[in-house]
Amino acid sequence: MAAALNWYRNDLRELSFLLLEQFKLAELTGQPPYEAWGPEEAKSILQETYRFCREVLGPLNASADRTGCRLENGRVRTPAGFPDAWKQLYENGFKSLGVSPEHGGQGAPVMLTVLSEEMLSGANPAFAMYPGLAFGAAELIRECATAEQVKRYVERMFNGTWGGTMCLTEPHAGTDVGAAKSTATRQPDGTYKLKGTKIYISGGDHDLAENIIHLVLARVEGAPPGTKGLSLFIVPRNRVHADGTLGDNNDVQVASIEHKMGINGSATCVLNFGEADGCVGELVGGAENAGMAQMFRMMNGARIAVGIQGLAAASSAYLNALEYAKDRKQGPHYTKWKDPTVPRVSILEHPDVRRMLLDMKAHVEGTRALVMKLARHVDFSRALRGKDDEKASYHHGQVELLTPLVKAFASDEGFRVCATALQVYGGAGYLKDHPVEQSVRDVKITSIYEGTNHVQAMDLVGRKLGQAGGQYFQAFLADVGAFVEAHRSHPVVGKAVATLASGQENLMSAAMGLFGWSQSGQLGVIGLNANRFLNMMARLAVGWLLLDGAVLADAAQEKLPEGDADRAFYEGKKQAALWFARNELPKVEAEAKLLLEQDASALDIPDAGFGAG
Numbered sequence: 001m002a003a004a005l006n007w008y009r010n011d012l013r014e015l016s017f018l019l020l021e022q023f024k025l026a027e028l029t030g031q032p033p034y035e036a037w038g039p040e041e042a043k044s045i046l047q048e049t050y051r052f053c054r055e056v057l058g059p060l061n062a063s064a065d066r067t068g069c070r071l072e073n074g075r076v077r078t079p080a081g082f083p084d085a086w087k088q089l090y091e092n093g094f095k096s097l098g099v100s101p102e103h104g105g106q107g108a109p110v111m112l113t114v115l116s117e118e119m120l121s122g123a124n125p126a127f128a129m130y131p132g133l134a135f136g137a138a139e140l141i142r143e144c145a146t147a148e149q150v151k152r153y154v155e156r157m158f159n160g161t162w163g164g165t166m167c168l169t170e171p172h173a174g175t176d177v178g179a180a181k182s183t184a185t186r187q188p189d190g191t192y193k194l195k196g197t198k199i200y201i202s203g204g205d206h207d208l209a210e211n212i213i214h215l216v217l218a219r220v221e222g223a224p225p226g227t228k229g230l231s232l233f234i235v236p237r238n239r240v241h242a243d244g245t246l247g248d249n250n251d252v253q254v255a256s257i258e259h260k261m262g263i264n265g266s267a268t269c270v271l272n273f274g275e276a277d278g279c280v281g282e283l284v285g286g287a288e289n290a291g292m293a294q295m296f297r298m299m300n301g302a303r304i305a306v307g308i309q310g311l312a313a314a315s316s317a318y319l320n321a322l323e324y325a326k327d328r329k330q331g332p333h334y335t336k337w338k339d340p341t342v343p344r345v346s347i348l349e350h351p352d353v354r355r356m357l358l359d360m361k362a363h364v365e366g367t368r369a370l371v372m373k374l375a376r377h378v379d380f381s382r383a384l385r386g387k388d389d390e391k392a393s394y395h396h397g398q399v400e401l402l403t404p405l406v407k408a409f410a411s412d413e414g415f416r417v418c419a420t421a422l423q424v425y426g427g428a429g430y431l432k433d434h435p436v437e438q439s440v441r442d443v444k445i446t447s448i449y450e451g452t453n454h455v456q457a458m459d460l461v462g463r464k465l466g467q468a469g470g471q472y473f474q475a476f477l478a479d480v481g482a483f484v485e486a487h488r489s490h491p492v493v494g495k496a497v498a499t500l501a502s503g504q505e506n507l508m509s510a511a512m513g514l515f516g517w518s519q520s521g522q523l524g525v526i527g528l529n530a531n532r533f534l535n536m537m538a539r540l541a542v543g544w545l546l547l548d549g550a551v552l553a554d555a556a557q558e559k560l561p562e563g564d565a566d567r568a569f570y571e572g573k574k575q576a577a578l579w580f581a582r583n584e585l586p587k588v589e590a591e592a593k594l595l596l597e598q599d600a601s602a603l604d605i606p607d608a609g610f611g612a613g
Contacts, residue, residue: 004060004063006123007062008057008058009316010053010122012047015115016046018369019046020042023111028109028111028379028380028383029109033107034109034383037112042108046112046119049120052094053123057085057120058123058124060085061435062432064078064079064081064082064124064265065126065262065265065438065442066264067080067265068264069257069266076205076206076207078130078265083207085127086131087160089120089160096158096159097112098113103138103142105158109375109379114371114375118308118368118371119312121309122312122315124265125309126265129202129263129266131160133202134157134158134160138157140294141153144294144297145284146285149234149284153213160208160209161211162210162211162213163213164203165213165215166201166295166302167198167216167235168198168217168295169199169200169201181219182196182217183196183218183220184219184231184281191282192218192282193278193280193281195274195279196216197255198271201271211246212236212237213236214236215233216233216235216281217230217232217295218233218291220289223288228289230289230291232294234284235280238250250279251278253271256269257269261445262438262440303407304407306407306446307367307411309414310367310412310413310415312414313439314360317418317436317439318361320435321357321421321422324424324434325357327346329344329345330347331347361576362580363413366542367410367542369549370409370410371410373545374399374402374403377398377402381399397468400472401464401467402541404457404459404464404534405534407450407456408531408535409539409542411447412447414446415440415446418443458527458530461526462530465515477507480500484497484500488501492550492554492578493574493577496578500540502589503543503586504540506536506589507537509592513595513598525598532591535591539588543577546580550576553574554570
């Protein structure tokens with residue numbers, strides 16, 4: 001049998017630039033809580049993760065897509081190679097990277113872990129979901145549960161012995177989580193009996209870990225209606241005895257595996273809890289009606305992870321398209337397009353292909369910079385907590401503000417970049433002989449799950465802009481403004497910085513428009529424009545960070561001798577930033593004008609006016 005192909009690509013030079021040059025890991029490491037880390041350790045992790053992705057995860061990606069998961073005797077069987085990859089993943093410490101040493105982990109900075117996670121997800125998004133969900137569920141239990149619950153579950157979930165899920169959605173209640181009908185009945189021993197059905201449960205069952213710990217939202221008898229009456233329960237697939245050994249099935253049954261457009265190697269399950277009236281759960285932290293607040297701790301981390309998933313797909317698709325464009329010869333050079341006798345050139349020489357490639361490069365690198373900016377804020381909020389609480393609060397506020405941007409922009413652009421990469425291939429891209437058609441299918445879910453991107457937009461305009469009296473948003477604008485003032489006369493990017501400044505002003509005008517509508521009760525118009533505002537803000541942030549990278553690249557380039565390989569790398573950083581500033585940043589002003597038009601035609605049209613259906 002022929003060896004499976006690895007299609008995964010990444011650019012370690014780009015990752016190193018972001019980690020060490022632009023976001024300055026060295027300013028953070030060598031001191032608590034990251035005293036064990038430094039640049040050399042970080043580079044070694046990136047190299048080893050990339051090797052693992054190319055040698056182990058990448059070759060399993062296409063085959064897992066074709067075979068998918070199967071249900072046998074009530075249990076899910078994952079694609080061939082997944083169990084061994086799971087074992088290697090944990091044995092080599094790739095998933096303990098961001099885990100606290102208190103729970104057996106390496107305690108690495110978040111700036112490093114997000115780059116590692118990007119590679120794992122990019123190489124095999126379906127596989128990466130299983131350990132990703134286990135990590136998120138363990139984090140929630142660590143933060144919200146009792147000491148006894150933490151001791152019983154967390155370390156086994158962090159080290160891969162047990163998996164984990166989050167169970168929110170029900171057949172009649174999608175985004176409207178508050179309509180959940182799953183019930184929890186108090187038992188004399190302090191546990192609860194659960195009953196209900198959950199759908200779209202990623203990693204709902206699998207053969208990678210010996211047990212799976214489900215986090216289930218349910219309503220205790222007498223609880224208030226809506227989300228305020230939901231409680232969160234720890235529900236193991238197999239019962240866990242006091243000594244940590246496993247018992248029988250906890251009346252958690254896999255009803256079916258969903259048949260999906262993509263990520264076919266990830267088992268998305270319908271789960272029935274308590275069909276035989278024997279499903280027992282523990283209340284997380286012993287607090288009833290606190291389920292949504294607790295679940296949001298996992299959901300926020302999951303939303304960042306989904307943004308990384310969108311970025312990862314886009315990055316690999318772009319680099320595969322670039323490689324194809326270099327090799328594929330078709331047509332003469334555009335300067336001799338009428339001469340049938342000249343040699344055929346690689347499609348990289350064609351202007352429109354170059355335009356598509358630079359568009360993809362700018363969006364991938366800019367989105368990755370946005371993810372890194374958020375990660376840097378997380379790291380500094382942790383490092384400064386208890387030392388400088390005012391600065392720690394600033395960094396925490398920026399994490400809150402940027403999370404919906406990362407989730408929505410990275411997933412929307414991830415899908416668009418993958419589709420553009422397919423276009424570079426032409427007809428070949430539509431074939432399964434090449435990797436990008438799978439990337440298009442796999443990445444589409446990222447704009448839907450963990451809260452659709454409209455949910456992210458409403459979270460931004462309805463909650464995040466007004467948090468702390470608007471201080472977080474004002475601090476973001478001040479950061480952009482400080483960059484503008486420092487570089488508006490820069491010889492290379494000065495004109496682009498002026499465009500950034502215009503975008504900043506227009507974003508503020510749009511925010512004031514949203515505020516005015518909220519004060520006058522025009523909630524429908526806010527809903528019509530929330531996505532537009534999120535994209536404006538994300539585009540401004542990405543443009544800012546690309547230009548920031550370009551300033552650093554220009555300074556570094558000037559110090560290099562002619563012929564140095566890094567000169568081309570730095571030139572690429574500058575040109576990507578200039579392309580984005582010239583082609584994408586002007587959209588902020590255009591979108592602001594459209595937003596302030598207050599077009600309500602989508603609300604005014606009668607239902608029947610949409611047409612017969």
